Amino acid sequence: MTKYGYARVSTTDQDLTIQVDALRAAECEVIRQEKVSGASRVGRDELRTLMDFLREGDTLVVTRIDRLARSIGDLQDIVRELRERGVGLQATEQPIDTQTAAGKAFLDMLGVFAEFETNLRRERQAEGIAKAKAKGVYKGRKPSIDADRVKALKAEGLGGSEIAKRLGIGRASVYRALDK
Template sequence: MSTVIRSETGSGASRKGRSELETIMQFLHVGDELVVLRLDRIGRSTRDVLNLVHELDEKGATLRVLEAEVTTAGSMGRMVITNLGMVADMELKFIKDRQRAGIDAAKAHGIYKGRRKNVDDAEIRRRVATGATKAAVARALNISRMTVYRALEDQGSQSAST
């Protein structure tokens, strides 16, 4: 029996971009066991967790969660995994709700204003005024076209209020 240990630092909120997990899933065989520290490290969506368990079943492999000491090797373990998946799903929703509430409260107090600008709006307007296209300005300054449009929009609202 050989043990292969792989680790990943990505979020369990989604399987997208989880290259280590995808690699593990490709190499699991009948009788193998995927061991994770906590269920929320593998997925926070009940659907993702259940899909993963289903994929493991199809390969003849099982899932073992260390913190809660649960395995899908038996039918009782499946029920517990399903419940833990639902709890992890709810926890993710609570985290997002608290984050949104914190941002809204900070905005109400004038504290949260988003990320600081990397490029001065005047520089954007100067380049557009000299004939550069909005797309060319965005590429040259390594910013999005939306940032260019916002800078030009801000100019319009500033000149209208003066």
């Protein structure tokens, strides 16, 4: 019956201190933390480690449910996996405790709202990009490959693999630059 804490922020410049302090206050014996997007479970090694380590009777503690998952699908998968293994889930800042009926219901509602918020953010971002493109302000990121240099090396008789090796880029990038 051990409590394990999980803290997550989306970017490397964000700070985990507040979450870690809250998890310590919740008496978590072990706290895993990572700085990675919560949009999916891909690349979330610390979460995977915790999920592999949790045993029946243990409790996974997060500060807020959006620290665990940003999509209802991922949240449901995580909760289902925890439930099948007899592991509880609690949140320090929200009335979530999967060992109670009210806690389960609240968890489901929060998961829906977390996904809704993510979708709204994506829509706003796409709208902003479309407006910027219409004004001619947004042109995407600047090319990272010097197409003229690629063409010059090709003119010297070098093949795609050698050009890629010299410039430290992929062969596909060489051929894309040559097609332009």
